[in-house]
Amino acid sequence: MKEPAIEISNLTVMGRxxxxxxxxxxxxxxGEFHAVIGPNGGGKTTLLKVIxxxxxxxxxxxxxxxxxxxxxxxxxxxxxxFRTFEFGYPISVMEMxxxxxxxxxxxxxxxxxxxxRQIAGESIxxxxxxxxxxxxxxxxxxxxxxxAIIARALAGKPRMLLLDEPTVYVDTPTNRMFFxxxxxxxxxxxxLLVTHDIGxxxxxxxxxxxxxxxxxxxxTNQITQDMLDSAYKCPVELIAHGIPxxxxxxxxxxxxxxxxxxxxxxxxxxIIKRTESLRNR
Amino acid sequence: MFEIFAYEFLRNALIAGILASIICGxxxxxxIVKKMVSLSGGISHAAFGGIGIGYFFGFxxxxxAALFSLATAGGINYIRKKAGENLDTLVGAVWAGGMAxxxxxxxxxxxxxxxxxxxLFGNILLVPMSDIILTGVLTVxxxxxxxxxxxxxxxxxxxxxxxxxxxxNTDRFMLLLLCIIALTxxxxxxxxxxxxxxxxxxxxxxxxxxxxxxxxxxMIISAVLGAVFTVTGILISYYLDVPxxxxxxxxxxxxxxxVIAKKSLTDERTHSSW
Numbered sequence: 001m002k003e004p005a006i007e008i009s010n011l012t013v014m015g016r017x018x019x020x021x022x023x024x025x026x027x028x029x030x031g032e033f034h035a036v037i038g039p040n041g042g043g044k045t046t047l048l049k050v051i052x053x054x055x056x057x058x059x060x061x062x063x064x065x066x067x068x069x070x071x072x073x074x075x076x077x078x079x080x081x082f083r084t085f086e087f088g089y090p091i092s093v094m095e096m097x098x099x100x101x102x103x104x105x106x107x108x109x110x111x112x113x114x115x116x117r118q119i120a121g122e123s124i125x126x127x128x129x130x131x132x133x134x135x136x137x138x139x140x141x142x143x144x145x146x147x148a149i150i151a152r153a154l155a156g157k158p159r160m161l162l163l164d165e166p167t168v169y170v171d172t173p174t175n176r177m178f179f180x181x182x183x184x185x186x187x188x189x190x191x192l193l194v195t196h197d198i199g200x201x202x203x204x205x206x207x208x209x210x211x212x213x214x215x216x217x218x219x220t221n222q223i224t225q226d227m228l229d230s231a232y233k234c235p236v237e238l239i240a241h242g243i244p245x246x247x248x249x250x251x252x253x254x255x256x257x258x259x260x261x262x263x264x265x266x267x268x269x270x271i272i273k274r275t276e277s278l279r280n281r
Numbered sequence: 282m283f284e285i286f287a288y289e290f291l292r293n294a295l296i297a298g299i300l301a302s303i304i305c306g307x308x309x310x311x312x313i314v315k316k317m318v319s320l321s322g323g324i325s326h327a328a329f330g331g332i333g334i335g336y337f338f339g340f341x342x343x344x345x346a347a348l349f350s351l352a353t354a355g356g357i358n359y360i361r362k363k364a365g366e367n368l369d370t371l372v373g374a375v376w377a378g379g380m381a382x383x384x385x386x387x388x389x390x391x392x393x394x395x396x397x398x399x400x401l402f403g404n405i406l407l408v409p410m411s412d413i414i415l416t417g418v419l420t421v422x423x424x425x426x427x428x429x430x431x432x433x434x435x436x437x438x439x440x441x442x443x444x445x446x447x448x449x450n451t452d453r454f455m456l457l458l459l460c461i462i463a464l465t466x467x468x469x470x471x472x473x474x475x476x477x478x479x480x481x482x483x484x485x486x487x488x489x490x491x492x493x494x495x496x497x498x499x500m501i502i503s504a505v506l507g508a509v510f511t512v513t514g515i516l517i518s519y520y521l522d523v524p525x526x527x528x529x530x531x532x533x534x535x536x537x538x539x540v541i542a543k544k545s546l547t548d549e550r551t552h553s554s555w
Contacts, residue, residue: 052446070448078446089314089439090493099436102447110432136494152443 002029004063005160005190006051011060013046020046022213024060030159033186033204036194038211044194045081047211048162051192052078065159074103077158077189079150081165087138093148094133097124100155116155123154127181143174160190167197179204291519294405297413298511298529301468302485304420306504307427308465309486310496311458315438318483320357323372324459325466325478327353327379332400332475333386342400343412346475347467353379354459358452403474403526405515416468423461434458435496472511473526484533485510488540510536 006028013021021043028034038044049055050062053069064072077100100123101116112120124133127147132140137148146166153161163182167175182191183204194211209217312321331349335342353375364371387394399407427434436444437454445451462482469478485506486499493499514529521528 054442054445073446074448076446078443080440080442088490090490090496090499091435091439092495095435095495096439099432099439099443099447102432102436102444102449109429112432156447 004028005030005032005065006192007061007063008050009061011050011057011062013043013050013055014058015046019213021050021057024211024215026209026215026217028190028192028207030190031186033182033191033206034193035205035208036192036211036215037198037208038194038196040196042196042212044196044211045164048078048164048192048194051162052076074156075159077150077153077156077161079153079161079163079166082142082146082149082168087145089137091137092134093124093129093137093140093151094120096137096148097133097151097155100152103156119157120151120155123151124148126154126185127151146174146178154185158189160192161185163191163193165195165197166193167195290406291515293408293410293413294515294525295512297408297416298405298472298515299508300413300416300420301472301481302507302511303504304416304423304465304468305482305507306485306489306500306502307423308462309482309503309507310489310500311434311438312462312483313486313490314496314499315458317462318479319369319372320459321462321466321482322479323357323376323379324350324353324463325469325475325482326376328463328466328470328478329383329400329475330379330381330386331383332397333383333390336390336394336397337386342396343467343470346400346470347464349379350463350466351460354463355456358456358459361455362452399474400470401474401476402524403470403472403477405472405511405525405529406518408471412471416471419464419468423464426457426461430454430457473529477526477530480530480533481507481510484530484537488537491540491544506536 004027006026008024008026011021011024012019024047026047036044036047046055050057051064051069052073062069065075066072094117097120098112098116101112101120102110105112105116121130121133124130127150129140129144129147129151132144132148137145140148150163150166167178182193185191186204193205207217209215312318328346328350331345331347332342333345334349335345338345357372357375360371361368387397433444433449433454434457436447436449437451438458441451441455444454465482466478469481473481485503488506489499489502493502510533511529514532515525517523517528517532518525
């Protein structure tokens with residue numbers, strides 16, 4: 001029996017008279033790993049913010065583990081888009097990760113307990129940055145900062161992880177490590193990842209959907225041509241210059257790691273076949 | 282040198298300056314890390330509208346300034362999210378609008394407006410004992426409030442969106458913060474005057490920001506720097522017979538520019554050593 005973690009039905013969000021999300025239906029069951037891809041401005045971040053209760057939908061309904069986003073968002077680990085906040089803030093990695101415990105502290109005055117510090121320390125260890133725990137956040141490299149942000153999300157002991165463009169500023173080796181880590185986290189929690197970078201979609205993702213105002217899903221982990229066509233509205237241009245270019249670039253580098261990353265290989269083959277069939281038309 | 286402590290007015294000025302530096306170090310740190318410099322500038326200049334109301338209706342102008350800047354803080358917090366990208370323009374309107382209201386009301390008030398220049402440019406050498414007590418009470422209140430809500434204030438100023446996800450009432454904490462800024466502004470008006478408040482509120486914290494790795498340390502450094510600037514400014518003002526507010530701000534600005542210049546020079550050297 002599948003239990004839903006996220007249930008979105010017929011959800012619409014308007015912004016300045018235009019729909020940002022248009023009649024979205026999406027169900028994510030517990031333990032699943034979903035990816036939502038789509039162009040910039042397609043509503044990916046808006047979707048995550050609706051799930052977190054930061055944006056109220058104009059119509060439709062949304063349930064998180066059976067309750068409203070506000071009631072249940074403290075069991076969601078949110079990894080916002082990189083550099084959406086101030087990195088010059090004088091705060092140590094430990095203090096920053098501790099702030100991920102805030103949702104679980106009762107009372108008017110919120111002070112971190114020994115248990116909070118222990119959980120924050122564990123999250124930092126999971127992300128492999130324990131040697132940086134006392135360092136200032138602004139002294140870290142981009143990839144290290146990104147891991148600190150994920151550690152903050154894990155500190156809330158979430159049952160679900162929401163990731164917004166997690167790989168944008170991360171180099172390829174870090175990227176690979178990042179997906180390996182997600183795979184491990186996937187054993188214990190539901191994951192929803194949104195990205196415009198189709199190259200990052202790997203085989204351990206259960207379902208892929210395309211989002212461009214409307215959502216297009218085929219209940220598989222493959223990006224099909226008609227999903228892309230519907231979401232991007234300009235398939236030829238993307239096939240000729242956009243996606244393969246990007247994906248080939250990624251995979252040329254990944255060729256050195258064939259054994260470790262068969263998912264990328266499969267994806268590469270898929271896209272080459274697709275491109276060839278298009279050329280032969 | 283030590284004969285200056287024999288004068289009560291000078292002693293009062295030094296006490297007021299040091300108290301103001303403490304409250305300023307706390308509020309100014311949040312202003313810098315949350316990038317609220319123009320917001321605070323809006324609140325401090327709008328305070329002149331309150332001074333005008335005080336003159337016009339015949340009550341203590343500084344009480345008018347306190348009420349008006351608190352109301353402005355509340356108003357700005359209310360529209361902060363709704364205004365979005367227009368916030369900058371809106372703050373500009375509040376900034377100039379408050380000043381204009383003050384000018385209008387002072388002009389329409391009957392008779393001469395005593396001490397108007399003091400509110401605009403400050404004169405710490407004229408601070409009465411009652412104001413020092415008020416400053417002391419406000420400073421203690423701000424320290425207690427900030428200490429009590431410290432982890433929440435850090436969470437909200439570091440990443441407001443994430444703080445909302447953590448179920449903190451970010452609007453309420455931002456209102457608290459803006460009210461602290463408004464009260465700090467009122468304290469600072471006596472020392473450097475409305476026009477120069479924003480400099481004393483932000484420059485010590487901006488310098489501290491370059492050296493502090495922790496927000497508490499940043500508060501302490503900026504309070505110490507503020508005290509150094511204020512005390513030195515008061516002494517310069519006393520010995521050279523120049524306006525105290527201007528002396529304090531010129532010192533702060535020179536120190537800030539010096540720190541920036543030093544940094545860019547060091548950076549250049551590291552680059553050229555490649």
